[in-house]
Amino acid sequence: MTAPPTFTGAQILMECLVREGVDLVFGYPGGAVLPAYDELLNYPIRHVLVRHEQGGCHMADGYARATGKVGVMLATSGPGATNLVTGLATAMLDSTPLVAITGQVGSAVLGTDAFQEVDITGATLSVTKHNYLVTTPEGIAPALREAFALARSGRPGPVLVDITKDAQQAKAVFDWEAAKPTRHLRRTPPQASERGLDELVRMLTAAERPLILAGHGIQMSGARREVLALAEWQDLPFASTLLGLGAVPGSHPLSLGMMGMHGEAWVNQAIQEADLLLAFGMRFDDRVTGRLSDYAPKAKKVHLDVDASEFNKNVAVDLALHGDLKESLKRLLPKVTPKSRAAWLARIRDMKGDAAVRDIQNLPDTGELHAAHVIHDLWRLTEGAALVVTDVGQHQMWEAQYYRHDAERGLLTSGGLGTMGFALPAAIGAQVGRPDAEVWVVAGDGGIQMTSPELMTAVQEGVKVRVAVINNGFLGMVRQWQQFFYDHRYSSSPIQSPDFVKLAEAYGAKGLRVTSRAEVESAVREAQAHDGPVLLDFRVVQEDSVFPMVPTGAALDQMIRRPLPSALAESGADR
């Protein structure tokens, strides 16, 4: 009898990655992970060398969001590992399937403050779905298989596997079958109960002003068709969360657009007037509810989600249906009969009122460049089909308002954590994962400076991202809050930037500057035609504000509205 073959831990790691279907990892090497890096050369796995581990984590995140596959990030111990924390938290709050693999100091010196030793499983405990400290080569396959299973299953999320250097170097028998995970099955969501579904049908029948709250979960569950079938059959208008944009098509006649702090006034008003809310794969975040005590006071609330801990977390619901959304809706649909709700839809149309008049799109062209113009033109010129990755701030909200997303996975943004610096690296990951997509970054002059070195990654890897910097000379969203709530005291919100055109050129990318609306189209066309990364520096009006706005602590329908054009003509500031 021949002894079973033995592998080094690093080989086992690569064998597992390949078997998990991984052909791409983002990473940054260092001492504690060198055995894995050495072995990487022997396997058919592309490695994208990032410029900062946070950026790498966002790339893996963007890759996962754009493709639906698990993103993988590889980093060394200590500072390499701690640099992942923001990326993991970003993925955690938006439920992105991610596996981060870190090297760790030798098992013999764990806990001695050895060079580049950080207790990374301790540090990332609350920003991962689960994590592992692996100290033996035998432990690698079970941990890694379970990590992938957990990252993908139920409500997805990031998982970290920390592997000591000696575990990567020592040899062990590699037994893929024996490493088959089971614990992820403990959390397999049940089927929504038949009684619950019947109750939902009764509520739908009784409702006169029902509305769907469309969340990120629709896309994660693949329930778009079922949601649309229900909406169309029952004449149910739907409002989207930020991450729900594109999960259901924005140009659908029943689509209202985004809800919440910067949602359109009539959308929030419709929620406040509704008598039945159907929350699909969303979590009643404080940015969408406004003051909880006044939230949708007339509505019965039904919540369908894969994560039971979301039920009654922020908003008490009348009916909670735990289970995979697609499965639940598939079983619901045959029980539902068609219904028309013309009166309710007409009422919502009424609520729109003068909103269009206030819309910046409809203001006379003063020759000044507004961010809303840039976004609107970008939508038009990309025919709404680009994969847009936004950063965090005013531009993120304008993008959500003015770029209408019809396609799933057409908008990637850090919704839950609101991580500035997310967009550029996430877009690189998305573009690598979907080479045929037209990927655009929309970022502020503040956020882009947080991760701009990743432009070099794009150049080195030949990744063709287009970066639209909405350059207003301010940390705009901070400035807006200071204008509204801190008496115009702009404490540390003005920000200087490098010459972005020169910066792009220094990295070997193309750079273009745009200062008037007339130049937007040609610049976008030039960027589209260019075969490589491009950065467009849009010099927009500096003190623009995002409207409407529900101030923190106000009820959802207590919004600061867009000023009317007449008011705008008088005051220079509040455009």
Added chain:
Amino acid sequence: MNGSNAPMPHLLVVYLDDEPGALDRVAAIFRRRALTLHSLTLSPTREPGCSRVTLEVDAEGATFARARASLEKLVCVRRVESGGAREHGPSAPHPSSL
């Protein structure tokens, strides 16, 4: 009623996998919500690879429910049993740990 506004300690029994860090994960659920643990006992069970944590925590209704729901999400947790609210006083062993 004990007359104070202090939340009543709730008793929880958590069955979890015997592995490094499992207790840490349980404790973190309460720490991140700024909840105080009043007692905590870790003991083996007859179930292979399973330990039992019996703990008392100061938390009122909704907070307690959220903490419990988060506990049930932990990968290393097999099940959670709730002992209900208890009056303040010397902690007594939970029936299931006897």
